[in-house]
Amino acid sequence: MSRRIKVNEIYCSIQGETTWTGWRFAFVRLAGCNLRCRWCDTPAARGDGQDVTIDDLMDRVATLRCGRVLVTGGEPLVQQATPELLRRLCDAEYRTLLETNGSRDLSDVDARVIKIVDVKCPASGQAGTTRRDALEALGRDDEVKFVIADGEDYAYACDVVGRYALNERVAVTFSPVFGEVDPAELAGWLLADRLDVRLGLQVHKILWPGRSEGI
Ligand code: SF4
Secondary structure (H helix, E strand, O other), rough: OOOOOEEEEEEEEOOOOOOOOOOOEEEEEOOOOOOOOOOOHHHHHOOEEEEEHHHHHHHHHHHOOOEEEEEOOOHHHHHHHHHHHHHHHHHHOOOOEEEEOOOOOOOOOOOOOEEEEOOOHHHOOOOOOOOOOHHOOOOOOOEEEEEOOOHHHHHHHHHHHOOHHHHHOOOOEEEOOOOOOHHHHHHHHHHHHOOOOOOOOHHHHHHHOOOOOOO
């Protein structure tokens, strides 16, 4: 019998972050989160969501006719059925990405899944929640992103990148918190420090300002 999982929404849109920016993706936004970031842009996903079977979820993803799937949240790994969902997506030959806040154990995640770890910075109110093993276990195709609100966040992100040699192992993106830091200012810091990380501009927020769900 197919296991059940709680979903906030499923939709097709343009990927706005990471090295996959610009590609059409099927987004599977799972329900529930263990953190409370100050500027959470998907608060609705922290609720209970809709209880569906993984079979039903797979059918809904298939109707979107997209070979790339991002499983996000909320925090997907608060649900025990998520590793099985990820495995099913890989078995069905979707290019499968998982976006996680890095606070949960990644050891049950299928090796075929590309992991995007969102490291929380001080202004989010959730710094220090990223697991050391989540950063140490990242493979070549995985990615790390930092969402940066101010200079303190920037210094914190630089320190984490250096401590784990992240930009020597995986793609690293620094993105400004929309409306809190001028993207040009962040770009200036990266240039001044000659830092080899990518500047991310959260393309979905430029395309559809003010909308966070079902884009
Ligand atoms: S981890 Fe994501 S979903 Fe959870 S509170 Fe932070 S921004 Fe919101």
